Amino acid sequence: MARPEMTDDEFTRIQRDAIRILFLIDAGASALTDADAVHAPADAAGILRSETRLQKLDFWMRNPDYLADELLDEYQAGLRPNGLDIVRGILESEEPDLRRYPMIRFKFGAFEPLTEPLSLLRSFGFVEIWRAGDALKGVRETTYFLLKAGRQAAADMAARFSVLQWYRERAALVVSVAGDMTATELKERQYKRQEYASTELRAVIPPITARVKTRFESLRKGAAA
């Protein structure tokens, strides 16, 4: 029995997902602590905890309108004075249409398996994954180690391909919006969006572009006044 063939389209999609995830882990990974070093590969350059957190960050990568809404929250809260300018850039470049990759809502929120892109990243020695069980909690936590080759690859790709530069910048923005919030806190934050929360299980989380545009316009006018 022959092995199933993977189409070029599927392969290139996996490659693009892998690049996005690499930039995201690169941006979101924090420095290794001494405790982390126990499990970390020798060439680890940083650590990003929990698959849930990675999924929440990726949701904002794939849904620029939801990210813009968070930025407007921060602008209104006075936490991000340049929030309106960033949102204007997102809306004017039509990112909510051109860079939207919708996700399905599951029990714990938006989720899409990242097995294939992560395998690709692992095969080149960019990322290492460590799953650890916690007997007391009864759950397994996934930890992503960014390897030195992975950090170098992200820097190389951003420098060499202008079309990939966006991922590096956007990943940095998404991480800055997430701050040091835990995965649970991020999940709760994302659930505050009416459209997100009201999406049925296993249904596509709908765009909120129109509402964000309206909100942006009213805030812009308020700022201009």
Add this chain to the structure above:
Amino acid sequence: MSAGGIEEWLSAIAARAEASPEAVEGVLAKHAIRPSIAPPRPRALRIERIAFSGTKIIHGAETPFAFAWDLGPGLWCVASHDNLVGKSTVLHLVLWALRGEPPRGLQADVRSWIRSFAVGMRIDDERLTVEVALPNGEAKGRVRRLNLDGSTTELGTFETARAFSETMAALMMERLGLEPIPYRMKFPGSDDGRTVFAAWPAYAMSLYFGDRHELLLGDNPHGNLPGRMLEMFVGVSWAATSFAAQAAKTQNEQELRNAERRAKEDRAQRLAGLEMLEQELAAARAHLETFADVAEVSRDLDRTVAEIGALSVAATDLAAQEAQATDVVETARRAWTAWRKRLREIEEAQAAQQYFQLLQPRFCPRCHRGIADADYAREHAEHACSVCAGPMPEGDPADFQAELETTRANEAEARQVLAEATTAATDVRARLKAAHDALARARARVAELNAQASRAAERHAAERRVIELQARLADRRQLIDAGRSDPDRAESRILAAAAAETDRRARAAEATLFDALNEQIIDLAKRFGVAAVERARIDRSARLKVWKGGAAAMNYGDLTPGERVRLRLATVIALLRVGQRLGLGRHPGLVLVDSPGSEETREGDVAALLGEINALTTELPHLQVLVASAQPEIVTRAVDPARLRLAGPGETLW
């Protein structure tokens, strides 16, 4: 004169008036203008008896009295030494009986004394008696004719003064062949007047010469009455006709004048009304012009409503086009977005491939086994994957360039499609907006037109007002035009012609008569003692001029009272003389003279006058002159004592 004279008269009037003989006869009949060409036959009136009775009340003493006096033709005289002893009463009662009304000169106390009176008279061969009783001062009585066999015939009775007067007027006018004389009584301060008729009382007063001698004949100066009585007495042919024609003409002229004045006033009033109407009409027209034309509004409304229908259809169609265009734009936008997204993805994939293909896998992603140099060598030599040992893909790795170009072309086309769709949508939106704007304008216009149409009743009223005023104006103009047209003056022309033609004939007829009359007057005036009189001329107005001793002509009014009474007598007797000679004239031959010469100091003149009169009575058998005198000694010298009633000193006549 003959019947031909009448026809000639009628045709002369017709010719002068430029009218048909029929029209002339119609007008003459209407105004009672009758030809009077038959020569009047002289009638003789003579008093045969005067009788009266009553009770005198002097200083409270009542004294019954009765007077009776039988008379014949010639000169008769009643005289007394003292005044106020009733000599004038005798003449007054004669006048009363003749006229049926008492003369002004009859004193009230004397009148109240008289209980009854009777006057016998003869008119030619007819003998009449007027019997009057005055039980309460009111005259009651009768007129009887004494027949030859001694019987009497009652000709009339009367119970009132008025009936007495009317009875005598009818009787005397008919028997004396006299005609009423029409003359104009002018209204005070006006050219207008009315035609009145002088009849028997006026004639009768011309028989009486009382104490006033202002006029040659009678006592009424109005309407040339003395002159007309003169013409009647003389017996001028056409005189009566001439008077009637003249009166009718004057009356007609007055009526025309009044009609013209009224027409002028009416016309002025109508013209004023016309001006007012014209102003009203102008105002009404101006008011009407503030309204739009109803038909125009209606047409405009229909047009606009139709326009709304068409615009609605167009707008609905455009709205559908717009929805479709919007769909097209959205679809095009989605397509363009999809192509742009795809283009980016390919660019990213190309970058990824370029990067990843240079890398060599270091671990199996599944088992994490390291890839050894031998594995790479085998891959190179045997085309077996260094990771999974499967056969390596043939040829070059996926070439994104062709897909990139295709996608770019598709993206460009999609962009173009979107641009075109956007332009089309913008265009159809602009057209839709234009249609909506036009609809809004048309609806506003309809509302405006409906508002105008709702004023239709008001406009109708304004229209009606204009029409009504036009009609009234036309009526008024017609009235004014009618008023402007000259009244038919044919009647006036005929009357004027009749007056002129008749007057011409009367003048012709009287010319010889007046010459004869003047001749007789001068002769008689000389005999009656008017000093140095050489020439006299009486005209048809009974104005008498005399020339004395080479001096300038003197008017009758400038003469002394004595001269005037002589000229009056001379005129009457001249009339009788001319009449007797020519067998015409109407003077009845009775003259009542009260106190002749009372103004004079020279007794001889009065005696001479009476003597002359007495002498004339033999020449003129129909002449009867009754004289009342306060100078018995003069009277006794001139009058036959048998014809004299005399009251001596201290005596009364009755």
